[in-house]
Amino acid sequence: MPEAGFPKLSHLRVPVPLPSPWFWGLVVLYLLLGLVGHDPWKADDAIGFGIAWSMAHGQWQDWLTPNVAGQLVPEEGPLAFWLAALFVRTFGTLLQPHDAARLATGVWMALTIVGVHRAARVLDGEQAGRLAVLALLACLGLLTRGHEIAAEPAFLAGTALVLWGLAVHRTPLRSVTLLAAGLAMCLLARGITSTLPLLLTCIAWAALGGASTRRSRLGALLLGLAGATVIYLPWWWSMHNTAAYATGHRTWLAAQLGMAGIDAWRYYGKALLWFAFPAWPVAIWWIAKRRPPMYLDVQPIPLVQRLPLVALACMLLSLAWSPLASDAVLLPLLLPLALLIAPGLPYMRRGLAALIDWFGRISFTIAAALIWLGYVAFAAGWPARIAANFARLEPGFVPTIHWSAVSIAALATLAWIAAIARSERTPLRGIVHWCYGTTLTWLLLMTLWLPWIDYGRSYRPVALSIKAALASRVDGKPACVATRALGLAERASFAYFGNLEFAKAADNCGWLLLQDTRADKASAEPGMRLIWEGNRPGDRNERFRLYRRTR
Numbered sequence: 001m002p003e004a005g006f007p008k009l010s011h012l013r014v015p016v017p018l019p020s021p022w023f024w025g026l027v028v029l030y031l032l033l034g035l036v037g038h039d040p041w042k043a044d045d046a047i048g049f050g051i052a053w054s055m056a057h058g059q060w061q062d063w064l065t066p067n068v069a070g071q072l073v074p075e076e077g078p079l080a081f082w083l084a085a086l087f088v089r090t091f092g093t094l095l096q097p098h099d100a101a102r103l104a105t106g107v108w109m110a111l112t113i114v115g116v117h118r119a120a121r122v123l124d125g126e127q128a129g130r131l132a133v134l135a136l137l138a139c140l141g142l143l144t145r146g147h148e149i150a151a152e153p154a155f156l157a158g159t160a161l162v163l164w165g166l167a168v169h170r171t172p173l174r175s176v177t178l179l180a181a182g183l184a185m186c187l188l189a190r191g192i193t194s195t196l197p198l199l200l201t202c203i204a205w206a207a208l209g210g211a212s213t214r215r216s217r218l219g220a221l222l223l224g225l226a227g228a229t230v231i232y233l234p235w236w237w238s239m240h241n242t243a244a245y246a247t248g249h250r251t252w253l254a255a256q257l258g259m260a261g262i263d264a265w266r267y268y269g270k271a272l273l274w275f276a277f278p279a280w281p282v283a284i285w286w287i288a289k290r291r292p293p294m295y296l297d298v299q300p301i302p303l304v305q306r307l308p309l310v311a312l313a314c315m316l317l318s319l320a321w322s323p324l325a326s327d328a329v330l331l332p333l334l335l336p337l338a339l340l341i342a343p344g345l346p347y348m349r350r351g352l353a354a355l356i357d358w359f360g361r362i363s364f365t366i367a368a369a370l371i372w373l374g375y376v377a378f379a380a381g382w383p384a385r386i387a388a389n390f391a392r393l394e395p396g397f398v399p400t401i402h403w404s405a406v407s408i409a410a411l412a413t414l415a416w417i418a419a420i421a422r423s424e425r426t427p428l429r430g431i432v433h434w435c436y437g438t439t440l441t442w443l444l445l446m447t448l449w450l451p452w453i454d455y456g457r458s459y460r461p462v463a464l465s466i467k468a469a470l471a472s473r474v475d476g477k478p479a480c481v482a483t484r485a486l487g488l489a490e491r492a493s494f495a496y497f498g499n500l501e502f503a504k505a506a507d508n509c510g511w512l513l514l515q516d517t518r519a520d521k522a523s524a525e526p527g528m529r530l531i532w533e534g535n536r537p538g539d540r541n542e543r544f545r546l547y548r549r550t551r
Helices: 020-032 044-057 060-064 079-091 097-124 126-138 151-167 172-207 211-240 243-256 262-275 279-290 303-321 327-347 350-380 384-393 403-422 429-447 450-457 460-471 488-497
Strands: 480-484 511-517 528-534 542-549
Touching: 020 097, 020 126, 020 429, 044 060, 044 079, 044 097, 044 488, 060 211, 079 097, 079 151, 079 172, 097 126, 097 151, 097 327, 126 279, 126 327, 126 429, 151 172, 151 211, 151 303, 151 327, 172 211, 172 303, 262 303, 262 327, 279 303, 279 327, 279 350, 303 327, 350 384, 350 403, 350 429, 403 429, 429 450, 460 488, 460 528, 460 542
Parallel strands: 480 511
Antiparallel strands: 511 542, 528 542
C-alpha cells in the first residue's frame, strides 16, 4: 500500500503488453540461458567455480576459507560458493560439475527477481512489480554478471531482500526478517566493505519520516542488524581463527579502504553509460518530472520514489571508496534504478517512449543479424573475409553445426520479429522490447556462438596439455607443481581439468609452472629445464611454461 497521505503514482493504468504467464516464462528463460553447456570461463566464472570445487572436494576448513586449489581468496565471502559446492555434490553426477555449480547462480538471481518484484509491488502495486523486473532484465550489465559463478549474484539477492524489507517497514516482523536475512547474505557474500552502502541506506531511511515512523524504522533496523550479526559472526570468528586467512583478509581490507582515483571515476562514468542502459535515461527523466516547481509548497517525495532515491544515492556515494574499478561494483545500482523507474514508465511522453523503443528495436535487430552473419561465416565459411577474421581470432576452432541449437535460435528470431511487428503502441512497449532484445541476444549467443566462445574462453585444452606433459615424465605419482604469477582463473582451471597438485609454500617441488606475457618475459630459477610451453590459441599475449628441476 502507498504511504498515508500520498496518492499512488501509477493511478494511470497502462496495461503491460505482456500477459502474466508470458512474463514469468520470459523471466525463467532469461535466468536459465547460459547456466549449463559450457566450461568455466575466464575470469570470475572460473575463479568462482574453483572456490566451489575446492569446497566440494576439500576438508572442512575449505568451507570456512574460500580458496582456489589451496590459494586463499580473502576478498570473497563463502555464501555463494557454499550453495555452488552443495549443488556440485548433489547434482555433479547428473550434470558436469561446473554446470551444476552454475545452477546456484540461477537460484540467487531468482531470489533477486522475487525481491525486486515484491519491493516494487509494495511501493506501487502489482503492475509496478512487473515493470521493475522488466527494467532490471533490460539492463545490459546484468547479462553476463547474472550468469556466472561468483559472489555478486548472492550479494545482489541480499540487496533485493534489504530493499524489500525497507519497503515493508509498516509490517515490523516481516521487515526485521527480511533485513536480517538480506544483510546477513550480503555480509557472507562480499563482506563488510561491500555492505556499507546498504547499511548507509538503512540508516538514511530510518532518519526519514515523522517521529513515530523514525522510531519504527530504527527499531526494525536495529533488530535486523542484530539478526544479521548473529548469522554472520560464527563464520567471521571461525575464519579469523585461521591465521593465514585472517592476515590475507586484513591486507585486502586495508587495500579496499582507499579512495577511488581519477582513473576509477573515469571508468565508472564510462561503464555506467552502457551497464545501466536503458534504465538511467528513464531515471533522469522521471526525477526531473517529479521535481515540484520552486514556487510551490514542496511536500515530501512519495515513498515510491523516496526509497529507491536514497538507495541509489548511497550506492553512488560508495563508489568513492571502491578504488579497484570493476563493473561488478556497479551491479547493485541496477536494483534501485529498476524500482525508481517502474512507476514512471506508464507516464512517459509518446516521443520519449517511441525513441527508446525505436533505439531498442534497431539495436537488437542489428545485433541479431550480426550474430547470425557471424555464425554463417565461421560455420559455412561465407562471407570469406568475416570467416577469416573468426579463424584469426580463434585459430584451430573447428565448427560443428548443431541443428537443435540452430532451430531454437531461428524460432527465437522469428518470435522477435513478430513481437516488434505486432506490439501495441503504449508507453510500456519500449521497456518490454528491451527485455525481449537482451534475452534474444543472449539466447543467440548461447546457441549459435557458444562453441566458438567456449573454445576461446576455456582453459581446458591448456590444462590437458600440461597434464599430458607431466604424465609423460612422472611414473603414475602425482607431480608436485610450484607456481609463479599464476592467475586464480588459470589455477582453478588447471586443477579441475588437469587434476594438477599445486604445491604449498613450504614444499620443495621438482616442477614449476610459470605464467607471463610475451612482452614481459620471466625467467625460471637456475637448474630448471623447459619441458612444455603453450597458451590458449586465441591469446597472443598470455603464455605458460612448465619447467622441471634438474639439480
